[in-house]
Amino acid sequence: MIPESTFLASDPLIRWSWIWDHLEEIRTQTIEHFILTGIAVGVGFAIAMGLSIIALRFRRTYGPVTWVTGVLYTIPSLALFAFLVPYTGLSTLTAEIGLVSYTLLILVRNIVAGIDGVSPAVREAAVGMGYGRARLFLEIELPLALPVIVAGLRIATVTVIGLVTVTSIIGQGGLGLFILDGLRRDFYTPLIVGSVLSVALAVVIDAALAGVEWLLSPWSRMRMAR
Amino acid sequence: MSEASIRLDQVSKWYAGASAPAVEELSMEMPAGQVTALVGPSGCGKTTILKMINRIIEPTSGRIEVGGRDIQGLDPHALRRGIGYVIQQVGLFPHRTVDENIATVPKLLGWDRRRTERRIEELIEMVGLEPEMGNRYPGELSGGQQQRVGVARALAADPPVLLMDEPFAAVDPIVRVRLQDELRSLQAQLQKTIVFVTHDIDEAIKLGDQVAILDVGGVLRQYGRPEEVLREPANAFVEEFLGKERGLRRLSLIAVRDVSLEDGPTVSADAGPAEAREVMAREGVDWVAIVRNGELRGWVWESELESGRKVGDLSVRPFLVRVSADSTLREALDAIVTSHNQVAVVYDGDRYAGMLTLSRISENLVP
Secondary structure, X not given: XXXXXXXXXXXXXXXXXXXXXXXXXXXXXXXXHHHHHHHHHHHHHHHHHHHHHHHHHOHHHHHHHHHHHHHHHHOOHHHHXXXXXXXXXXXXXXXXXXXXXXXXXXXXXXXXXXXXXXXXXXXXXXXXXXXXXXXXXXXXXXXXXXHHHHHHHHHHHHHHHHHHOHHHHHOOOOOHHHHHHHHHHOOHHHHHHHHHHHHHHHHHXXXXXXXXXXXXXXXXXXXXXX | OOOOOEEEEEEEEOOOOOOOOOEEEEEEEXXXXXXXXXXXXXXXXXXXXXXXXXXXXXXXXXXXEEOOEEHHHOOHHHHHHXXXXXXXXXXXXXXXXXXXXXXXXXXXXXXXXXXXXXXXXXXXXXXXXXXXXXXXXXXXXXXHHHHHHHHHHHHOOOOOEEEEEOOOOOXXXXXXXXXXXXXXXXXXXXXXXXXXXXXOHHHHHHHOOEEEEEEOOOEEEEEEOHHHHHHOOOOHHHHHHHOOOHHHHHHOOOEHHHOOOEOOOEEEOOOOHHXXXXXXXXXXXXXXXXXXXXXXXXXXXXXHOOOOOOHHHOOOEOXXXXXXXXXXXXXXXXXXXXXXXXXXXXXXXXXXXXXXXHHHXXXXXXX
């Protein structure tokens, strides 16, 4: 009888034929991973924007908002899922609640810091020329805070892409499925495929967001060039 | 838009938690089409007064009228769109180009594109910027250029009133003088009602048609034309605020063309030595200036006269100090003193207008 370890050592690290046979599934799960991430960051951004507007408008709420989102951020993801499953089941909702809650602290902090970073002179000039509060926020403060906000979005997105691999434990799709599969079967190929692709996805989306920021803030480039 | 004067009636401002008012029962009128300079030490409430006029700060009590209308009855946003506002840190929008910055208020007012573009073009030229600067971002401009854009932006919708809060305090002294001169010539054209806050008495005197000298707590110590204030300070505070150079400051209010210039010891180029000596004796000097066809050729010492030769044939020395009839006595004095001379030659354009001596300037030092 051949010991198991010998069998594994003789097995190639990557079995290309497996990848070839599973191309369609790899594609599907990559998209699924992307969608789970997109929903989490999208919903997280919307909630964070709301919380930030409240925190900016009523300054004393900023402390409690960061405290609550900070607590959410520190709960280990597995513990959070375990806590949620009795209520929301092994569902996408459970996964997204967890994922969204990890984006909030980063996004709220960056949105508030970005808006706070707008020069008081700019704000005073805008008010002095007749800007109302809403237009000031949308046309002046948000665009100027954009680099800081996008920086937050990048961190949040990369964090979520990593966390989505964990949601396969509660039966969700995404690249985590391959990792889980590989671990269960002591079979390296899907493990490596899942890991490498989730890292690649993070890198690509991070670069894409950096590109979006570059396109949307030509003025900050000019300043750098000076 | 019509001209608009500004009236403050018993206006007070108490900041929350303050033990004394920032402004107390201040009443004054800032006449339409003129520059009113608010000047005083820090804490005199000058900026508070300015910001109450566009309701960035609300008065605790009292009434403010702009163009005869109580501003408390107006929508603050609409009020502000009708008042130009220029601040020290300029506050240009860094994410918008120069053109877009200038278009701010027209955009808020909903002007159509063609009208806005025409106006931008006009303003860029008016404030002395190059048209191709319109596509740049504020971060690419120098401090002086930024404040020019700031002024253009404030003037964009042609508001009758302009509020300026230490607009030139942050630029270097050379650029500051240039911006002041430009504002003065701009105002000669535009005749806006300008309220100009500054802590610099020289700037107030230079730009203000009226100067309001304020003491801590928004107390109006004197309000009048700059020459009045300099001639007759109403009290010890004003006198001290004007400083020891009060006489010198007066000189910056008087144009060279407004004092009677002397002909000076001049002779025509055809004159001989005898006639030249006669002129020197009359004027009590040992040199003479030579004029040919109304143009000043230069001057010679008495010892250089040669008998039998016309003065026009002598080799002459040039006059080192030339001033324009448009410059102020203070500038002329500066030119004379820094070149170790006694006299400046005054030109009105290309034409020789006369001579300005130190003694004539000093007559104007004392009222």
